[in-house]
Amino acid sequence: MITLVDYKAGNLTSVRRALDHLGIPCQISADPDVVRRAEKLIFPGVGAAGAAMAVLKERGLDAALKEAFKAGIPILGICIGCQIILTHSEEDDADCLGLLAGTTVKFRQPVGATHWVAPTLKIPHMGWNGVTVTRPHPLLSHLRPGDEFYFVHSFYPQPADSAQIHAVSDYGGQFPVAIGKDNLFAVQFHAEKSGTVGLQVLENFSKW
Amino acid sequence: MLSKRIISCLDVRDGKLAKSVKFVDTKDIGDPVVKAREYYAQGLDELVFYDITASSDNRGIMLDVVSRVAEQVFIPFSVGGGLRTVDDCSRVLLAGAEKVNVNSAAVKNPGLIAEASKAFGAQAVVLSMDVLKVPQSAQIPNGYEIVINGGRTPMGLDAIAWAKRGQELGAGELVVNSIDADGTKEGYELTLTRLVAEAVTIPVIASGGGGKPEHLYDVLTEGKADAALVASMLHFGEYTVGQIKEYLAGRGIKVRIQKDEG
Numbered sequence: 030m031i032t033l034v035d036y037k038a039g040n041l042t043s044v045r046r047a048l049d050h051l052g053i054p055c056q057i058s059a060d061p062d063v064v065r066r067a068e069k070l071i072f073p074g075v076g077a078a079g080a081a082m083a084v085l086k087e088r089g090l091d092a093a094l095k096e097a098f099k100a101g102i103p104i105l106g107i108c109i110g111c112q113i114i115l116t117h118s119e120e121d122d123a124d125c126l127g128l129l130a131g132t133t134v135k136f137r138q139p140v141g142a143t144h145w146v147a148p149t150l151k152i153p154h155m156g157w158n159g160v161t162v163t164r165p166h167p168l169l170s171h172l173r174p175g176d177e178f179y180f181v182h183s184f185y186p187q188p189a190d191s192a193q194i195h196a197v198s199d200y201g202g203q204f205p206v207a208i209g210k211d212n213l214f215a216v217q218f219h220a221e222k223s224g225t226v227g228l229q230v231l232e233n234f235s236k237w
Numbered sequence: 238m239l240s241k242r243i244i245s246c247l248d249v250r251d252g253k254l255a256k257s258v259k260f261v262d263t264k265d266i267g268d269p270v271v272k273a274r275e276y277y278a279q280g281l282d283e284l285v286f287y288d289i290t291a292s293s294d295n296r297g298i299m300l301d302v303v304s305r306v307a308e309q310v311f312i313p314f315s316v317g318g319g320l321r322t323v324d325d326c327s328r329v330l331l332a333g334a335e336k337v338n339v340n341s342a343a344v345k346n347p348g349l350i351a352e353a354s355k356a357f358g359a360q361a362v363v364l365s366m367d368v369l370k371v372p373q374s375a376q377i378p379n380g381y382e383i384v385i386n387g388g389r390t391p392m393g394l395d396a397i398a399w400a401k402r403g404q405e406l407g408a409g410e411l412v413v414n415s416i417d418a419d420g421t422k423e424g425y426e427l428t429l430t431r432l433v434a435e436a437v438t439i440p441v442i443a444s445g446g447g448g449k450p451e452h453l454y455d456v457l458t459e460g461k462a463d464a465a466l467v468a469s470m471l472h473f474g475e476y477t478v479g480q481i482k483e484y485l486a487g488r489g490i491k492v493r494i495q496k497d498e499g
Contacts, residue, residue, distance in 0.1 A: 042333060046308050076358065151438055153360055153409070156239040156463070157282055157493045177240060177493040179313060181360045199238060222313050222335065223279070224495065 031235065034094070035059040036075045036084040038109065040221060047221040047228055053235045061093035067102055068109065070094075071235070072215075074109025076218055078133065079121025081109050091126060098128045098213055104185045105168070105234045106215030111208065112186050120184050129210055131188035135137035153183040158198045160206055160218065166184070166195045168214050168233045169207060176226045178206075178218035185217055241457045242282040242464035242495045243481060244442060245471050247272060249318075250289045252298040254472070256440070262419070270305045276471060277310040279478035280495030283468065285338060285363075288318030289387075300332045309331025315363050323352045330357060338412065339363040341385035344392055344399070347406055354407025363442075364408035368396045368429055369416045380428050388416045396429065397436050406488045411437060412466065414444035422448025422469060430460035441467055450476065450484035457490055 031048065033041055035057050048055045056063075062072060072094065074081060085091040098104060106114050106216050113125040118133035119228075125133070136152050157177040185204045188194060195214075196207035206217040214234070220227040247269045248255045254269045257477040273284055286306070288299040296319060296497045303316055317338025326337040337357070343349050343364060353362045367388055373380040381396035400411055413433050415426035425446045434441040443462035447453060451467045470476050 042331070043307065043335075046333065047311055050308065050311070071254055121280055147257055151440060151463070154239070155360060155409070155440060158239050172494060175494070176496070181313075219313075222311055224280070 031055040033057045034072045040073050040075045044073045044221045045178045061125050062087040064093040070104045072106040078123040080109035082123050101205035101212050104213045111215035129188050133184045133186050135184050150177045154200050155181045160196050163195045164195045171229045178223040240491050243468045244283040246285040246468050248287045248289050273306050273310050282477045284314035286316045303332040326353050336361050336363050338363045338365045344385050350406035359407050359409035362408050363410045364403040365412040367414050400433045400491050404439050412442045412444050418446030424452040425456035427460040428462045430462050434461035450481045
């Protein structure tokens, strides 16, 4: 049974529908105790980092997620759920969960510049883009070169330890789109809206 | 880099699929959920459902269509038609759509764009505009005028100015629908699409006039569109999504090619 962490994230229902379609049992819960005792957790997300962290704290889910991670419960983060697992986000200058060391940063051009140079790339990065595996992971084992996923975001996760980056995409430069450590894995793209290659990530997670 | 998106628009009346030609004479051509599943399997990138139901009594049927699509189709989709308030928008998003598509109601009440953008995020708000070519004037300097109510009511509003205003108000994407080209299958309105694409920084989806794959090539290059909307090309089975994408890929356009299973 997979537990979907309910913190008012916009794509919660979409993720549940995708799991239903795959025949993977799941439940939605906002209860910290349910999260602590979960078999597996999906941490979805659409929205802004500051607001997301505020809801997590208000519901006591921040502490529950940290404990679940330490306890070794498999966790899959999606979109904002891939960003606020880091220490800090430039969005809303928000302090985040810190499950992994690192910062969620705004798209810059060129990537890596210290400030925005020229807005010739449209932000948010919205649409389908190719994902390249840089460090194999069981959740991405089905990917073939050129497979594309659906993205909608203006910020991306940058772990401090580059060994935690499992896949990248290219948008004016390469940026991390799948990160993880131990029992935690997180993707910037919307696996629940990326057709069959996306659904396969969820299927892989159910077997991980 | 991002792929250019191929989006299909399904006009829905009383829960059934219809395709309008120059906004009159609509012809019933089936179940929108079945079509949506078929296009999803073919590798379509995104869907738009436009509710053209006349009677507000039958609006609930659309929410049922939205939720059935969301249970079976795992690509993003937007819903438009008859959305006048943030509550209307909220209902279709809760039913399973990623985005709302506002048109006439936003022209009459631009605050709707700002309110919806604040409530759901800019990425969830698509501003769709119906545009008619008119003589240039002081009021319409670009010679493209916004019309509403399915093309019947000219608003004295310059389309390029409205596109910029829409972006400022918080729209995350624009659908530019040329009424002159709609249903003709003779190609998109390239000048209009390019003028809008050059005036804003949000993605522009070209609509109206697509009849052959080369029309999509033209609007994605010369027209500078980020995505192209196709309707009758697919609805009448003249082309599959795969055929259109293969053609575009062959001419150097980056599109998402869905690989065969297994």
